[in-house]
Amino acid sequence: SQTIHQWPATLVQPVGSPLSLECTVEGTSNPNLYWYRQAAGRGLQLLFYSVGIGQISSEVPQNLSASRPQDRQFILSSKKLLLSDSGFYLCAWSHKNEAFFGQGTRLTVV
Amino acid sequence: RKEVEQDPGPFNVPEGATVAFNCTYSNSASQSFFWYRQDCRKEPKLLMSVYSSGNEDGRFTAQLNRASQYISLLIRDSKLSDSATYLCVVDRGSTLGRLYFGRGTQLTVWP
Numbered sequence: 217s218q219t220i221h222q223w224p225a226t227l228v229q230p231v232g233s234p235l236s237l238e239c240t241v242e243g244t245s246n247p248n249l250y251w252y253r254q255a256a257g258r259g260l261q262l263l264f265y266s267v268g269i270g271q272i273s274s275e276v277p278q279n280l281s282a283s284r285p286q287d288r289q290f291i292l293s294s295k296k297l298l299l300s301d302s303g304f305y306l307c308a309w310s311h312k313n314e315a316f317f318g319q320g321t322r323l324t325v326v
Numbered sequence: 327r328k329e330v331e332q333d334p335g336p337f338n339v340p341e342g343a344t345v346a347f348n349c350t351y352s353n354s355a356s357q358s359f360f361w362y363r364q365d366c367r368k369e370p371k372l373l374m375s376v377y378s379s380g381n382e383d384g385r386f387t388a389q390l391n392r393a394s395q396y397i398s399l400l401i402r403d404s405k406l407s408d409s410a411t412y413l414c415v416v417d418r419g420s421t422l423g424r425l426y427f428g429r430g431t432q433l434t435v436w437p
Contacts, residue, residue: 250424259330259429260370260413306369313358313417315425317369 218243222307222318229325235280235294237321239307242288247309249290251282252317254304266290297325329353329426332414336432343404347412347431349397355419356426359390361399362413364430370413373399404435 222239229235241247251263262275264282272282279298283291290307302325307318332349339345351359359376374381376388376397387400397414414428 252427260427262424265424304367310425313425314360314372314375315370315415317371320369322367 218247218309218311218316220307220309220316220318222321224321225319226322227324229297229323231299231325232296235292235297235301235323237292237305237307237323239290239292239318240288241290241309244288244309244311246287247311249284250308250310250315251280251290251292252306252308254306256303260306264292299325301325329418330414330416330428332428332431334429334431336434338434338436339404341404341406341435341437343435344400344402345404345433346401347399347414347433349399349414349428351395351397351414351416351426353416353419353426354395356416357419358417359388359397360415360425361386361388361397362415362427364411364413366410370427373412401433404433406435406437409433409435 219242249266252260253263254260264274266272266284269284280294305321308315330351361373362370363373364370374383374388376390378390380389385402389398411430411432413430416426418424
């Protein structure tokens with residue numbers, strides 16, 4: 217069966233520091249991968265999606281970037297965090313339009 | 327207009343009650359529809375897909391009206407464990423699996 221791993225679960229980072237969140241998927245090959253953010257009291261916002269290695273599409277302009285160095289690895293990064301980057305970050309993969317989420321990373325920028 | 331709109335609630339109902347959530351979507355090309363459940367501080371999990379003919383899974387019934395671009399979820403005989411946020415989810419009419427998520431409707435079931 218397919219599983220998705222995301223870490224860390226929680227993170228507190230100072231403004232201006234870099235960020236790297238990692239997500240890996242097991243049990244499937246060539247998955248569509250996604251990074252979502254959920255700000256407090258708001259809905260899920262799609263940040264990036266990837267249909268293959270090295271293929272990244274950005275949904276909204278922002279302070280973040282994504283990379284897919286391997287088929288089942290998806291990384292979310294920032295060079296300098298802003299206070300507004302705080303939120304709940306979720307990695308997901310999809311099959312037939314159904315999305316399956318990792319457990320999420322709760323990021324607080326202070 | 328937002329891609330998916332939901333009444334945010336909160337809905338506060340007693341155990342055993344029947345509660346209905348509604349959702350509207352704006353992209354007429356959408357083909358896939360879902361309800362997800364999200365517990366507090368947890369990731370969303372698929373509750374059920376929504377089919378054109380309507381579908382039922384135990385106490386949960388989902389309906390789709392393509393003409394009105396309207397989706398509903400009915401929960402019968404509510405349990406305490408049903409307390410969560412329910413997200414209406416619609417695809418973007420493409421094959422890439424990009425989904426629009428509603429902000430969610432919060433449900434609290436009290437004893």
